[in-house]
Amino acid sequence: xxxxxxxxxxxxxxxxxxxxxxxxxxxxxxxxxxxxxxxxxxxxxxxxxxxxxxxxxxxxxxxxxxxxxxxxxxxxxxxxxxxxxxxxxxxxxxxxxxxxxxxxxxxxxxxxxxxxxxxxxxxxxxxxxxxxxxxxxxxxxxxxxxxxxxxxxxxxxxxxxxxxxxxxxxxxxxxxxxxxxxxxxxxxxxxxxxxxxxxxxxxxxxxxxxxxxxxxxxxxxxxxxxxxxxxxxxxxxxxxxxxxxxxxxxxxxxxxxxxxxxxxxxxxxxxxxxxxxxxxxxxxxxxxxxxxxxxxxxxxxxxxxxxxxxxxxxxxxxxxxxxxxxxxxxxxxxxxxxxxxxxxxxxxxxxxxxxxxxxxxxxxxxxxxxxxxxxxxxxxxxxxxxxxxxxxxxxxxxxxxxxxxxxxxxxxxxxxxxxxxxxxxxxxxxxxxxxxxxxxxxxxxxxxxxxxxxxxxxxxxxxxxxxxxxxxxxxxxxxxxxxxxxxxxxxxxxxxxxxxxxxxxxxxxxxxxxxxxxxxxxxxxxxxxxxxxxxxxxxxxxxxxxxxxxxxxxxxxxxxxxxxxxxxxxxxxxxxxxxxxxxxxxxxxxxxxxxxxxxxxxxxxxxxxxxxxxxxxxxxxxxxxxxxxxxxxxxxxxx
Numbered sequence: 001x002x003x004x005x006x007x008x009x010x011x012x013x014x015x016x017x018x019x020x021x022x023x024x025x026x027x028x029x030x031x032x033x034x035x036x037x038x039x040x041x042x043x044x045x046x047x048x049x050x051x052x053x054x055x056x057x058x059x060x061x062x063x064x065x066x067x068x069x070x071x072x073x074x075x076x077x078x079x080x081x082x083x084x085x086x087x088x089x090x091x092x093x094x095x096x097x098x099x100x101x102x103x104x105x106x107x108x109x110x111x112x113x114x115x116x117x118x119x120x121x122x123x124x125x126x127x128x129x130x131x132x133x134x135x136x137x138x139x140x141x142x143x144x145x146x147x148x149x150x151x152x153x154x155x156x157x158x159x160x161x162x163x164x165x166x167x168x169x170x171x172x173x174x175x176x177x178x179x180x181x182x183x184x185x186x187x188x189x190x191x192x193x194x195x196x197x198x199x200x201x202x203x204x205x206x207x208x209x210x211x212x213x214x215x216x217x218x219x220x221x222x223x224x225x226x227x228x229x230x231x232x233x234x235x236x237x238x239x240x241x242x243x244x245x246x247x248x249x250x251x252x253x254x255x256x257x258x259x260x261x262x263x264x265x266x267x268x269x270x271x272x273x274x275x276x277x278x279x280x281x282x283x284x285x286x287x288x289x290x291x292x293x294x295x296x297x298x299x300x301x302x303x304x305x306x307x308x309x310x311x312x313x314x315x316x317x318x319x320x321x322x323x324x325x326x327x328x329x330x331x332x333x334x335x336x337x338x339x340x341x342x343x344x345x346x347x348x349x350x351x352x353x354x355x356x357x358x359x360x361x362x363x364x365x366x367x368x369x370x371x372x373x374x375x376x377x378x379x380x381x382x383x384x385x386x387x388x389x390x391x392x393x394x395x396x397x398x399x400x401x402x403x404x405x406x407x408x409x410x411x412x413x414x415x416x417x418x419x420x421x422x423x424x425x426x427x428x429x430x431x432x433x434x435x436x437x438x439x440x441x442x443x444x445x446x447x448x449x450x451x452x453x454x455x456x457x458x459x460x461x462x463x464x465x466x467x468x469x470x471x472x473x474x475x476x477x478x479x480x481x482x483x484x485x486x487x488x489x490x491x492x493x494x495x496x497x498x499x500x501x502x503x504x505x506x507x508x509x510x511x512x513x514x515x516x517x518x519x520x521x522x523x524x525x526x527x528x529x530x531x532x533x534x535x536x537x538x539x540x541x542x543x544x545x546x547x548x549x550x551x552x553x554x555x556x557x558x559x560x561x562x563x564x565x566x567x568x569x570x571x572x573x574x575x576x577x578x579x580x581x582x583x584x585x586x587x588x589x590x591x592x593x594x595x596x597x598x599x600x601x602x603x604x605x606x607x608x609x610x611x612x613x614x615x616x617x618x619x620x621x622x623x624x625x626x627x628x629x630x631x632x633x634x635x636x637x638x639x
Contacts, residue, residue, distance in 0.1 A: 002257055002611050004624040007411040008112040013630050014094075017116045020412070021455050025462035032057030035461050036469050038205055038220040040192045040247050042069030044164070044171055044442060045425025046226030048449025051174035054183035056454055061218055062175070063190045063207060065242065069172050073228055073240045074445065077164025078285035078378065079148065080156035081128075081442040083121040088145050092153040094118045101440060102631050104150040104330050105405070105433020106583035106597060107605070108263075111630055112412060113430045120451040121443050125157055127450055131170035134159050146290050148438040150330035150638075156439040161285050161378040167442055171449070187218075191556060193487075195223060195251045195421065196470075196480045202254075202421035203470040206480040210556065213549040215484050217477035219469040221461055222420045224453065225251060226445075229404035229426035231264065233564045233571070234516075235508025237401035238270055238283040248408050248427050249563040256416040257609035257622060259429035260406035261567060262575035265436050265584050266517050267402035268334035271385055271395075272354040279501075281400045282385055284357070285378055286438040288395070289327045291362035291371070294318050294334075296346035296355050306348070306356055306394045317341055325638040332435045332584045332597070333638060335399035339517050340595075342398065354396035363391065399517060403441060405432040405584065406574075409609040409624070413456035414448060417609075420460060424448035429607065434583025488548045491558045496541035500554070500561040503538040507531065507561070507568055515572050520588040524576040531572065532616075535565040570610055570619055577621065580604045592635070601633050 009020040027035070035058050039050040042064040050062040066072060084097040097118040102109055129135060129143065135157050136144040145154040159166040178184040187207065194206040196217065204219040230245035231237040252258045269284045295314045302309065317337055319326045327334075338355050341347070348354050363371055368391060372379070379390045386396070408416050408423040410430050415422050425445040432440065470476065510530050514523035538561065546552040581590040581597035582604070590598045605626045610619035 001620070002417050002609075002622055004257070004409065004417065004609055004622055005411060006110065006624060007413055008110070009412065013111065013115050016112050017119055024456060024459035027458045027462050027465070029057055031465055033059065034465065035059065036061065036220040037222050037224065037457070038218060039063070039224045039226060040205065041072070041226035041228060041425075041427070042066065042175070043072035043074035043226060043228060043425065044168055044445035045427070045449045046224075047072070047168065047171035047175045048446050049224055049226060049424060049453050050184055051171065051178050052450050052454045053457070054178035054181070058183070060178070060184045061187065061220065062184055063187045063192055063205070065189060065191045065210060067188055069175060069186070070168060072168060073243050074168045074442070075165040076238070076240060076283070077442055078161045078283065079287035080146065080158035080163045080439040081124065081167065081446070082148070082155050082437070082439040083125045083157060083443065084118055084155060085122055085125060087142060088154045090153045092155050094122070096153065097121060097155065099631060100151045101431070101437060102433065103636060104437040105435050106599060106636055107433065107601070107628065107631070107633050108582050108626065109431060109433030110607070110626065111628060116452070117431050117444060117447050120447045123451055124443060124446045128167055128170050128446070131173065133166050133170045136160065146287055147328060149286055149289060149328045149334065150437040151328070152325070156287070158287065160373075161287065161375050164442060167446065171446070192227070192247045193250065193484045193559065194480050195247070195254045196476050197254050197418060198470050198474065198476045200255075201419040204472070204477060206477070206484050208484065211551055213552065215481050217472040217481055219472050219477070221464060221467070221469055222422065222457060224422040224424060225408065225427045226424045226449070227427050229407065230261070230567055231401045231404055233508070233567050234264075234401040234511050235505050236273065236278065236281050236512070238267060238281050241280055244560040244563070245567055246560055246563050248423065249567060251408060251416065251418070251421060251423075253612050254418065255612065256418045256421060257409040257611055258406070258570065258619070259409040259607050259609045260574065261571040261610070262515065262578060262585050263405035263434050263583065264401060264571070265331060265403040265405060266335040266399045268331055268338055268399050269357060269397045270400035270402075271382065272349060272351065272398040274351070282381065283400070283402065284382060284395060284397060285375070286331070288357055288359065288375060288378065291374070292327065292357045292359045292395070293361060294327050294355055294357055296341050296348060298346075300345040306358065315341070315346065322638045329638045330435055330437060332586070335517055336586060338397075338399055349396045354398040356394040357397045358394035359390070360394065403436055405429065405434060405436055409607065413459060414453055415456070415460065422453060422457065424453055434585055487559070488555065491542070491544045491555060492548060494540065494542055494544065496543045498541055498543060500538075500542055500544070500558040503534060503542060504561045504564065506534055507565060510534070511568050511571065515575050518586050518588055519575050521576065524572050527572040528569065528576065531565065531569045535569070538562070538565060573618065574608055574610065578604055578608065597636070
């Protein structure tokens with residue numbers, strides 16, 4: 001069993017972070033230049049962390065498999081970023097953001113982490129505005145806010161429908177400034193394929209140059225993983241095609257506990273798949289639910305276009321079932337209800353696999369130009385993909401895999417159970433519980449990178465003053481390079497008959513069918529029998545084209561899929577063991593009379609942190625109990 005010391009400070013909730021910052025060890029400015037820190041990933045979390053650490057004086061090496069940090073998947077976030085500024089004077093506060101986030105996560109997150117996130121949210125907006133991020137503004141010049149699912153206040157700051165891209169440009173310019181000073185060394189087109197440890201502590205990474213094929217080792221006093229989430233395990237998701245779990249999974253294989261992998265968010269506003277060979281799904285921002293009404297025809301045999309169906313024959317199911325929140329219920333609730341009406345036969349579109357997101361009332365009341373100002377790029381994107389003009393006809397949407405609430409287990413300092421190894425942003429599990437509220441991913445990524453890690457990493461580094469990084473000719477590094485090379489030779493030698501994509505698609509179907517929006521015992525047991533079988537076939541019959549020397553996307557892909565195979569099995573095992581429903585994890589056997597998720601707080605109020613025991617050996621379950629001293633546990637209700 002591994003130790004899961006959360007290191008949550010004592011004292012009142014509102015004082016924990018301030019007291020902790022005072023009590024942790026510091027590294028003085030002159031000594032920071034004596035430490036080397038490795039950051040993996042250049043999205044919002046990675047870019048903000050690398051820039052902040054370098055500005056403090058640390059020497060930073062940052063790795064990305066993109067040609068530029070600006071290509072990180074954070075650019076795909078559309079709708080906004082939460083912060084408890086209360087600019088609308090509508091009742092928001094740090095405590096309300098904390099409450100909404102814990103409730104939205106169905107009481108499966110650590111209170112202290114969420115409260116800290118709510119506290120620093122107000123600082124993030126000031127930081128980004130100072131960087132020049134072009135947030136939308138009211139007529140008088142104040143930053144604008146809109147509402148998002150799971151909240152009854154407007155706390156979401158936005159830049160039209162491209163908030164993630166604008167925030168990433170802000171973080172990138174901070175990173176680029178530090179690259180120019182020489183405090184950050186950027187390694188682009190670099191694939192981190194292993195985490196290196198010595199005497200139980202993280203000391204570096206093994207990296208493959210994706211252009212030349214060269215495998216090399218890099219050493220540091222600490223390693224920070226900001227490598228994103230694992231949604232692409234399902235094959236079809238809103239994630240970029242390159243998004244993967246490799247860095248986090250290789251850390252897991254080196255001893256880092258993987259927490260709550262069954263908590264995978266399904267986003268309700270995705271463009272429905274058009275055929276079974278599609279390899280990527282596209283998201284329409286949740287912000288559209290501010291002005292759009294979601295409905296389906298009441299008649300199962302309806303054939304008329306949406307505009308020809310009168311109001312009386314439309315079923316506004318979210319407004320009917322959840323009058324208090326209406327179309328702004330949290331993502332898990334909106335997704336399950338969309339699945340229900342489509343399964344009942346109310347689906348729309350040629351494949352009957354969607355519901356309508358209709359902005360016609362807002363277009364009529366506020367005008368096309370107002371809607372274009374708020375959502376123009378989203379409307380343009382929808383029309384390019386579907387060939388339908390959303391200014392004239394309702395959008396068609398359906399839920400899709402979007403975000404991983406699970407990830408590497410971390411303590412209050414954002415360090416995994418492997419000393420010296422940190423995980424930030426979507427790569428960790430810490431803040432969202434069993435369901436992430438919209439506009440909170442950007443908030444967490446920047447909170448971790450700008451305002452938390454730069455403080456807490458010093459507590460680990462300070463006692464190591466005067467120590468040198470482990471040299472890269474040490475056996476732990478040479479052995480790591482050998483293992484990566486051996487794995488590469490293995491894949492090239494299989495010479496099977498089917499591509500990695502073929503097996504990835506088959507794996508995704510299994511996971512979506514049995515561990516998707518709904519799960520049950522029989523389906524999960526079936527998944528746990530089918531996944532090892534397809535993994536065995538994959539390893540014996542996959543075909544990897546090309547060579548190890550130079551650019552080889554087939555080789556990159558086979559590594560990703562192999563990691564997904566192992567993660568998929570763990571996700572199904574995690575879902576099977578958790579015999580309750582909570583947030584995005586909906587066990588059919590555990591629901592209220594009204595069909596809502598029914599938790600079992602007596603038996604499952606804990607973080608499930610899984611420990612690697614070896615290849616093809618089931619991981620061992622470790623539990624971090626969750627205590628709720630500031631929020632009363634209750635059945636979630638958005639009615």
